[in-house]
Amino acid sequence: MTDVSNPKPKKKFSIMRYYRPLIAYAALILLLIIYRSLSPIVFRLPVLTAMFNQGMALAITSIAQTMVILTAGIDLSIGSIVTLSNCVAVTNMQPGVAPTLGVVVLVLLVGSLAGAINGFLVAFGRLPPIIVTLATASIFNGIALYVLPNPGGFVPEWYTNALTGRVFGVIPTALILLIVLFVFVWTPLKRSPLGQAIYAVGSSEASARMSGVNVRRTKLLTYTFAGTLCALAALFLTAQTASGDATQGGVYTLNSIAATVIGGTSFSGGVGGAAGTIAGAYVFAIIPNVLFAARVSPFMKELLQGAVLVVTISLGAARVFRVKNRLDIMK
Amino acid sequence: MALLEANGITKRFGGVVALDNASFSCEAGKITALIGENGAGKSTMIKVICGVHRPDSGDIIFKGQHIHPNNPADAVRLGIVSVFQELSLVPDMTVAQNIWLVNPIRNRIGLIDFKAQAAKTAALLDSLGFSGIDPDALVSELPLADRQLVEIAHAVHRDPDLLILDEGTSALASKEVTIVFDLLRKLRDQGKAIVFISHRMGEIEELCDITSVFRNGKDVRSFATGSLSDDEIVQLMIGHKMEQYFPEKPVRAKAPEPVLEVKNISWEHALHDVSVDVGKGEIVGLAGLEGQGQGDLLFALFGVYAGVSGEVRVDGRKVNISSPAKATRPDIGLAMIPADRKVEGLILPMSVGRNMTMAILKRISRMSVISRLLERAAVDKMMARLAVRAPSADIPVQSLSGGNQQKVSLAKWLLTDAKIYLLYDPTRGIDVGTKQEIYRLMRELADEGSAILFFSTDLDEIVGMCDRTLVMYEGRIVRELVGDEITETNLVAAALNLGEIGNNREVAEA
Numbered sequence: 001m002t003d004v005s006n007p008k009p010k011k012k013f014s015i016m017r018y019y020r021p022l023i024a025y026a027a028l029i030l031l032l033i034i035y036r037s038l039s040p041i042v043f044r045l046p047v048l049t050a051m052f053n054q055g056m057a058l059a060i061t062s063i064a065q066t067m068v069i070l071t072a073g074i075d076l077s078i079g080s081i082v083t084l085s086n087c088v089a090v091t092n093m094q095p096g097v098a099p100t101l102g103v104v105v106l107v108l109l110v111g112s113l114a115g116a117i118n119g120f121l122v123a124f125g126r127l128p129p130i131i132v133t134l135a136t137a138s139i140f141n142g143i144a145l146y147v148l149p150n151p152g153g154f155v156p157e158w159y160t161n162a163l164t165g166r167v168f169g170v171i172p173t174a175l176i177l178l179i180v181l182f183v184f185v186w187t188p189l190k191r192s193p194l195g196q197a198i199y200a201v202g203s204s205e206a207s208a209r210m211s212g213v214n215v216r217r218t219k220l221l222t223y224t225f226a227g228t229l230c231a232l233a234a235l236f237l238t239a240q241t242a243s244g245d246a247t248q249g250g251v252y253t254l255n256s257i258a259a260t261v262i263g264g265t266s267f268s269g270g271v272g273g274a275a276g277t278i279a280g281a282y283v284f285a286i287i288p289n290v291l292f293a294a295r296v297s298p299f300m301k302e303l304l305q306g307a308v309l310v311v312t313i314s315l316g317a318a319r320v321f322r323v324k325n326r327l328d329i330m331k
Numbered sequence: 332m333a334l335l336e337a338n339g340i341t342k343r344f345g346g347v348v349a350l351d352n353a354s355f356s357c358e359a360g361k362i363t364a365l366i367g368e369n370g371a372g373k374s375t376m377i378k379v380i381c382g383v384h385r386p387d388s389g390d391i392i393f394k395g396q397h398i399h400p401n402n403p404a405d406a407v408r409l410g411i412v413s414v415f416q417e418l419s420l421v422p423d424m425t426v427a428q429n430i431w432l433v434n435p436i437r438n439r440i441g442l443i444d445f446k447a448q449a450a451k452t453a454a455l456l457d458s459l460g461f462s463g464i465d466p467d468a469l470v471s472e473l474p475l476a477d478r479q480l481v482e483i484a485h486a487v488h489r490d491p492d493l494l495i496l497d498e499g500t501s502a503l504a505s506k507e508v509t510i511v512f513d514l515l516r517k518l519r520d521q522g523k524a525i526v527f528i529s530h531r532m533g534e535i536e537e538l539c540d541i542t543s544v545f546r547n548g549k550d551v552r553s554f555a556t557g558s559l560s561d562d563e564i565v566q567l568m569i570g571h572k573m574e575q576y577f578p579e580k581p582v583r584a585k586a587p588e589p590v591l592e593v594k595n596i597s598w599e600h601a602l603h604d605v606s607v608d609v610g611k612g613e614i615v616g617l618a619g620l621e622g623q624g625q626g627d628l629l630f631a632l633f634g635v636y637a638g639v640s641g642e643v644r645v646d647g648r649k650v651n652i653s654s655p656a657k658a659t660r661p662d663i664g665l666a667m668i669p670a671d672r673k674v675e676g677l678i679l680p681m682s683v684g685r686n687m688t689m690a691i692l693k694r695i696s697r698m699s700v701i702s703r704l705l706e707r708a709a710v711d712k713m714m715a716r717l718a719v720r721a722p723s724a725d726i727p728v729q730s731l732s733g734g735n736q737q738k739v740s741l742a743k744w745l746l747t748d749a750k751i752y753l754l755y756d757p758t759r760g761i762d763v764g765t766k767q768e769i770y771r772l773m774r775e776l777a778d779e780g781s782a783i784l785f786f787s788t789d790l791d792e793i794v795g796m797c798d799r800t801l802v803m804y805e806g807r808i809v810r811e812l813v814g815d816e817i818t819e820t821n822l823v824a825a826a827l828n829l830g831e832i833g834n835n836r837e838v839a840e841a
Binding site: 188200 | 383402403404407415419420421422423424428429432433435441442443445469485
């Protein structure tokens with residue numbers, strides 16, 4: 001009883017499914033080649049380490065944003081949660097190792113709580129994510145200013161060195177953290193019922209609900225976990241800048257959306273993932289370095305970041321030209 | 332004893348009473364048909380039973396216990412699984428991921444084992460007889476018929492005691508229907524209870540043991556299938572006696588002058604050298620198994636596809652239709668009613684009236700502003716002509732029943748004064764009464780001089796409606812049937828590309 005329901009042969013595997021993240025990696029490689037041709041020292045260890053550190057906070061916040069966007073939501077409070085976590089960190093840190101680790105746990109809890117508030121309002125308040133997170137962004141920022149009205153605070157030197165340095169003097173800690181995050185957090189998540197639920201809810205909330213997926217719980221957990229990741233990003237940022245500042249997290253909101261989109265995650269949810277997003281984040285983070293090496297005025301940074309965003313998402317949409325059924329374009 | 336009994340169920344949506352003290356029961360080891368016009372309350376009853384809606388009053392007793400499912404997941408745990416009219420698969424996930432979405436297969440360290448899921452899905456699909464489907468294909472890439480099969484597999488996989496198919500075979504062609512029916516009979520013989528909702532009367536007679544008729548939110552009568560005639564059943568459904576089901580076909584002395592001439596159209600791997608003529612006042616059917624290029628032909632003609640080769644003439648003039656916008660221009664005058672009215676035909680949250688005038692906004696505008704007066708006139712005309720059952724033209728289309736939504740979709744194109752209508756399975760999933768109204772309308776349009784190219788998955792419709800029928804197979808037209816030649820036997824034989832009917836007959840006689 002073969003060929004009954006479907007006489008046409010089926011393609012088993014198609015590289016086109018991975019087209020969009022591959023574009024992000026192609027863009028990253030291209031950027032690194034340009035960078036290398038402008039500045040021969042790029043692949044030396046200290047420069048490489050600095051590069052990893054520079055993109056780290058954006059990479060982590062972008063993974064958070066990717067998770068939320070996969071559920072067909074958006075989180076405009078990501079920068080504010082980073083800011084709040086950063087301020088909480090620098091106002092509580094002390095020289096000793098044990099108290100600092102306590103602060104790390106505290107900060108992760110603060111970020112998770114902030115995310116949970118978003119998730120609760122979105123899932124149970126049934127409010128649009130864009131409005132909820134716009135409002136909570138202001139609230140979290142306000143609390144951050146209250147916690148740390150003036151830039152400053154204390155960060156132990158060993159903490160900075162541990163996070164921004166190299167393990168055994170060879171491998172950048174940031175790289176290890178990123179790999180750990182991808183292999184031991186993202187991949188298991190994607191291969192868990194919760195991960196599948198995230199994709200299902202984003203792809204079609206009605207179908208997911210009909211299939212028996214707990215949609216509210218999925219959303220609540222997604223926003224909460226996004227908050228946790230923001231706190232993690234803030235802990236890294238704190239090490240990197242060795243200070244706190246109630247204004248320095250804001251850029252991550254929009255940049256994380258840009259990195260997610262460059263990385264090939266569909267803005268309408270259900271398609272994409274962290275692998276592309278990491279490349280997207282590093283594309284975005286490295287642009288200023290390349291410009292500096294090319295002796296272009298730093299004022300051009302935003303213009304070029306915007307241009308890269310437009311070009312990569314256009315390439316991502318280029319498959320449209322191959323589509324012979326015009327109704328498919330909109331899918 | 333009944334496996335499930337729903338007694339005295341009432342359910343209101345706002346001011347609309349969807350179920351009015353209605354009862355329904357079904358037994359283990361029996362297939363029970365639930366029939367009635369759209370809006371009769373069948374789907375609402377099903378949704379109450381499986382926890383999508385909570386009833387305002389009434390009891391549900393399942394396996395002798397009162398149950399109150401709050402959501403589909405609750406019902407699934409109790410052993411009630413349904414295949415809904417609105418498909419419930421997640422489009423951006425693979426077939427296997429969908430089947431195992433809620434209860435995934437894990438490997439030793441607790442991660443989902445996608446490979447094992449795919450392998451088990453392949454085995455499941457094979458065991459059900461749905462072997463052409465790739466477990467790793469994204470659901471969004473599957474043709475509608477395959478999606479429906481996956482949906483059924485998804486439900487059977489949960490091993491229900493009560494399996495409900497709400498229009499669960501509406502997109503399937505006859506051969507797939509046979510496979511599904513064999514499966515349902517097997518499940519029945521294993522002692523499962525099955526509830527089957529369909530608008531295809533033939534399917535119900537073939538498959539079901541008991542038939543329950545609903546009308547206006549109430550249960551009207553249950554009887555052993557076969558104990559009442561078609562006419563009697565239809566009467567129960569619509570509440571009054573029905574005249575002839577299909578409108579009379581005109582008798583022609585000679586072939587009408589062609590309005591649409593299509594010569595040697597090819598597209599990708601889906602269409603090969605297809606030539607079709609549709610004459611003035613003619614209804615030409617497109618038949619065959621699902622996915623043999625019938626839909627592609629309509630889409631290609633309507634300018635949806637890029638890279639179509641061949642020649643198209645309208646009224647003898649060569650035309651180049653490069654987009655739907657061009658196809659609908661007055662000098663070409665094409666109109667298309669797509670299969671999935673929810674996706675391609677209508678903008679659901681917008682009002683009935685706005686949807687109707689969507690394609691004629693320019694004509695009803697004065698100095699680029701839509702004239703309320705002209706709009707109202709056009710909408711009123713259509714509401715009356717098609718007898719759209721809606722309290723007002725200002726309510727959102729999504730609040731109408733499926734049949735009435737389809738009428739709005741038709742109204743949109745009637746208003747364009749099109750000359751050529753491309754109909755893609757226009758009556759799928761709509762009730763008998765509305766179907767009949769649509770048939771009458773089609774014949775009216777033809778009599779007024781329109782040319783109609785009509786694709787349907789329902790063979791009865793092709794037989795009842797078409798002056799001429801083209802049967803497609805693998806993107807080619809394999810046979811043309813004219814007038815009395817259009818019979819179910821000939822259509823099925825041609826659809827399977829069994830060769831000339833003459834030979835076929837000889838085989839049968841031999």
